[in-house]
Amino acid sequence: MPRLPKIVRNAAFRFALAHTIVFVISVAAVGLSAEALVTRALRLQAQQRVEEEIAELKGEFQQYGRDAFLELIRAQLAKGENRLQFLVVSADGKKLAGESILLRVVEKSSRFAAGEAREVALSRSDAMLVARQPLAEGMTLLVADDMRSIEDVEDVVSSAFYVVLAISALLGLLAGVILSTGLLRRVDRVTHAAEAIIAGDLTRRIEITEAGDEFDHLSSTLNTMLDRINGLMESLHQVSNDIAHDLRTPLARLRQNLEEARTRAETTVQYEAAVDKAIAEADGLLATFSALLRIAQIDAGTRRSAFTRVDLSECLQTVAEAYLPSIEDNGRSLSCSIEPDLLVEGDDQLLTQLFSNLLENAIGHTPSGTAIRLELCQHAAGAGIAAVIADDGPGIPADEAKKVFRRFYRLEKSRSTPGNGLGLSAVAAIVDLHKAKIVLADNRPGLRVKIIFPNKS
Structure with missing residues (x-):
């Protein structure tokens, strides 16, 4: 053809x-x-x-x-x-x-x-x-x-009609060319931006005019999508680097324990001890990868389709009651101020994990005698629901507040404590899935974590 x-x-x-x-x-x-x-x-x-x-x-x-x-x-x-x-x-x-x-x-x-x-x-x-x-x-x-x-008269009208029709055809074609050229010029901007991004310039964005029309709305939406993709790419790059660095040590320890079991164990007790160490290291690695998979699943948003109406008050109260014995056994105290019947659209299991991770973080990074407080209330005259987990421990330096949500990131003073640096990463993923907002602030002293949920996620 x-x-x-x-x-x-x-x-x-x-x-x-x-x-x-x-x-x-x-x-x-x-x-x-x-x-x-x-x-x-x-x-x-x-x-x-x-x-x-x-x-x-x-x-x-x-x-x-x-x-x-x-x-x-x-x-x-x-x-x-x-x-x-x-x-x-x-x-x-x-x-x-x-x-x-x-x-x-x-x-x-x-x-x-x-x-x-x-x-x-x-x-x-x-x-x-x-x-x-x-x-x-x-x-x-x-x-x-x-x-x-x-x-x-009919002949005159017909002649005039054909003249007008011819003029209309010319004017219509001219107007069509002008309109289509203007529209396609804006489409070309999107195409050129996309081509630049495909070529590797991930910082390129689509130009937005001041017209405020559908093209600007489309460009803004695409730019938001590109920002999200760029953020995911940076997160993937960071996770790859973090896995390479942070998992290298436990893998080295695992190999060392296996090497010891093969070459140095002379008795059954020594052999079993070396194998137990290797199993513990392997369990830690499996737990780390399980946490990574959970975070990836949350980031994918697949669980949003299963959202239901969740009683956030009941969820937070259940978590507080579950962790109260552990908190008191470690010499800390827990106080609660939870307004009843505060509802959000969400995943009950993920919300429970969210507050559990924050309480475990407060327990794991504060000394004995620390006072921990849970609050849940209506935020800003009905503009949302605010959940607060606060303590009077050592807190987090202001310049590291944004870094703690990165995968595998751990403060220098926390590297000697158990953990894999994924707890707050999971918190950030769950908060993002529920379209909520998380804010870290100084509790003077200590850390104050505030999560603001929309009334309807």
Whole structure:
């Protein structure tokens, strides 16, 4: 199949052509309707004029009688001021007064109702509007109007219509080209930005004008999507690096324990001890990968489809009761201020994990004697629900507040404590899944973690 010419394959040309076709069809429909209305109005006007004239002449015949009426018809024709044509014929069809041309339509008009104007064709191109009226003594009066004047008007209107149609086609094509070029220019900006991103420039974004139209809305949405993709790519790069660095040590320890079991264990007890260490290291690695998989699943948003109405008050109360013995056994205290019946759209299991991770973080990174407090209340006059987990421990330095949500990131003072640095990463993923907002602040002293849930996620 031969390829179409380049100009035909151009989207701007096709859009302009489609615009022109629609525009011309619309103009044609309006023009034809106007022509039909004008023609109909002229025909009705001519018909009314003929019928009024024949009614008036009938009255004059009845008033003045036969001879005076014939003289009146002859006088009308002699003046030549009336565009109408008249004919009076006797009972035997002979002309008594009037236009001889009308003798051609006497027989055709015999079927017309008295006083009713009807169109009679004289030839393929000529027609007359004729009305007949029987008179006394078998005479018949004919009044006719030549249709050529109406046909002339129709011709003028038709000619004007074709001129307007041609001009409309040109203007429509020109307008289509201008409009399509402007629209496609903006599409090209999106295409060029996409091509630059494909080429590796992940910082490239689509230009947004000040028009505030659908293209700006689309560009803004695409830019937000690109920011999200760029963030995920950076997160993936960071996770790859973190896995390479942070899992290297436990893997090295695992290999060392296995090496010891193979070369240094001389008794069954030593062998079992070395294997137990290796199993513990392997369990730690498995736990780390399980945590990574959970975070990946949360980031994918697949669990959003299972969201239900969750009683956040009951969820937080359950977590507090579960961790209270552990908190008190380690010499810490827990106080709660939880408003009842605060509901959000979410995943009950993930929300439980969220608050569990935050409490475990507070327990694991604060000394004995630390006071931990849980709060849940309506936030900012009904603008959301605020959950707060606060402690009076050592807190987090301000310059590291944003880093703690990165995978495997651990503060220097926490590297000696158990953990894999994924607890707060899971918290951030769950918060993002629920379209909530998390804020770390100084509790003076200690750390204050505030999560603001929308009323409807």
